[in-house]
Amino acid sequence: MEKSAKIYIAGHRGLVGSAILQELKDQGYENLILRTHKQLDLTDQQQTAQFFKDHRPDYVFLAAATVGGIVANNIYRADFIYKNLMIQNNVIHHSYLNGVKKLLFLGSTCIYPKMAPQPMPEDSLLTGPLEYTNEPYAIAKIAGIKMCESYNLQYGTNFISVMPTNLYGPNDNFDLEKSHVLPALIRKMHLGKLLMDGNEQALVKEMDVENFAFAKAELSKHGITKESIELWGTGSPRREFLWSHDMAKACVYLMHNIDFKDVAGEQKEVRNTHLNIGTGEDIEIKELAALIKKTVGYTGKLNWDSSKPDGTPRKLTDVSKLHALGWKHEVSLEKGVDMMYEAYLDKA
Numbered sequence: 065m066e067k068s069a070k071i072y073i074a075g076h077r078g079l080v081g082s083a084i085l086q087e088l089k090d091q092g093y094e095n096l097i098l099r100t101h102k103q104l105d106l107t108d109q110q111q112t113a114q115f116f117k118d119h120r121p122d123y124v125f126l127a128a129a130t131v132g133g134i135v136a137n138n139i140y141r142a143d144f145i146y147k148n149l150m151i152q153n154n155v156i157h158h159s160y161l162n163g164v165k166k167l168l169f170l171g172s173t174c175i176y177p178k179m180a181p182q183p184m185p186e187d188s189l190l191t192g193p194l195e196y197t198n199e200p201y202a203i204a205k206i207a208g209i210k211m212c213e214s215y216n217l218q219y220g221t222n223f224i225s226v227m228p229t230n231l232y233g234p235n236d237n238f239d240l241e242k243s244h245v246l247p248a249l250i251r252k253m254h255l256g257k258l259l260m261d262g263n264e265q266a267l268v269k270e271m272d273v274e275n276f277a278f279a280k281a282e283l284s285k286h287g288i289t290k291e292s293i294e295l296w297g298t299g300s301p302r303r304e305f306l307w308s309h310d311m312a313k314a315c316v317y318l319m320h321n322i323d324f325k326d327v328a329g330e331q332k333e334v335r336n337t338h339l340n341i342g343t344g345e346d347i348e349i350k351e352l353a354a355l356i357k358k359t360v361g362y363t364g365k366l367n368w369d370s371s372k373p374d375g376t377p378r379k380l381t382d383v384s385k386l387h388a389l390g391w392k393h394e395v396s397l398e399k400g401v402d403m404m405y406e407a408y409l410d411k412a
């Protein structure tokens with residue numbers, strides 16, 4: 065990517081988008097086009113068409129999406145499939161119409177079958193039934209892969225699809241109902257610690273409520289009491305976690321160095337042209353909770369609410385293709401959780 069290139073980051077204020085923005089700035093890119101969700105609703109075809117016609121970016125990072133944890137995916141099923149399909153269709157199609165040189169689409173490792181071989185290679189896509197809780201979201205992401213691949217084959221575009229594992233970092237979503245497990249555990253244990261210490265003022269401030277009575281009611285709604293906090297499922301699933309700035313580095317590296325043909329390879333029937341991005345190491349949710357408990361300094365009890373879904377038992381990514389293309393993550397989970405809690409405290 066030439067330093068003067070016009071680069072559009074869709075979703076630049078999100079967990080990944082904000083990290084990509086930082087990485088590009090660190091690498092000296094200044095010709096960046098940024099629009100908030102309010103300024104440009106990418107589910108709206110008219111607005112998106114006009115934006116691309118007016119700005120004609122050279123490169124596009126598509127990190128805008130409707131994203132959430134297992135319970136949000138399971139409840140807001142229509143939102144997850146409709147909004148993500150609309151965003152992808154609009155951005156990918158108008159990138160083609162306006163001559164975008166290269167687009168990087170972010171999918172997710174939830175595209176793989178619930179019982180895919182572990183670690184999951186790229187060619188296990190569409191070989192079995194999906195995990196129920198996030199099937200709508202996964203179908204949207206699979207459609208995004210197929211859109212990029214089909215435009216590349218029919219129109220000669222250079223749109224690459226990456227499948228990140230679970231991501232975490234500053235700017236994560238800490239909403240107790242809609243967030244992913246890692247930010248949820250950090251916030252629940254932090255709030256539980258404040259409650260155990262009787263730190264009513266800090267609780268009212270952190271939760272942004274009228275008074276302590278409101279705070280207590282909200283906390284108990286999420287199973288947080290003076291003695292314990294409630295976590296979801298059995299704690300036995302395993303998950304892999306990649307630090308958001310490592311993810312951003314991978315996205316910029318791939319945008320610099322890798323084209324569709326490098327990932328698609330020589331296939332008569334071209335498929336599985338996406339690329340896993342992860343660490344290749346996973347951890348049991350129970351162990352993750354113990355790690356976060358130590359980092360936060362929480363001393364209460366952890367109760368597991370098995371009425372909440374576990375989701376897929378494991379989704380470890382096979383990162384051999386990514387490593388062969390010359391990229392490997394740097395930040396370990398222990399280091400990342402430390403930095404994440406520090407960033408959380410700075411914001412609280």
Ligand SMILES: NC(=O)C1=CN([C@@H]2O[C@H](COP(=O)(O)OP(=O)(O)OC[C@H]3O[C@@H](n4cnc5c(N)ncnc54)[C@H](OP(=O)(O)O)[C@@H]3O)[C@@H](O)[C@H]2O)C=CC1
Binds near residue numbers: 079102104130
């Ligand atoms: N977080 C994770 O663990 C993983 C994420 N991914 C993928 O990575 C990408 C980025 O995810 P992440 O950064 O976590 O998500 P976030 O929710 O943190 O950020 C998404 C961004 O997209 C914006 N956005 C949402 N809807 C629209 C819209 N209709 N028009 C314009 N902007 C919109 C949001 O703006 P606003 O907040 O103002 O609505 C937000 O800035 C997504 O494609 C996601 O599927 C893949 C695997 C794991």
Ligand SMILES: C[C@H]1O[C@H](OP(=O)(O)OP(=O)(O)OC[C@H]2O[C@@H](n3cnc4c(=O)[nH]c(N)nc43)[C@H](O)[C@@H]2O)[C@@H](O)[C@@H](O)C1=O
Binds near residue numbers: 248297349
């Ligand atoms: C990135 C990925 O993220 C989602 O899939 P997921 O990894 O299953 O989601 P999750 O992070 O919410 O849960 C991971 C595990 O953790 C357990 N868990 C315990 N206690 C809490 C808790 O308090 N909150 C949450 N959210 N989970 C909890 C939870 O029960 C589950 O077993 C989808 O968006 C999917 O589409 C996707 O792409």
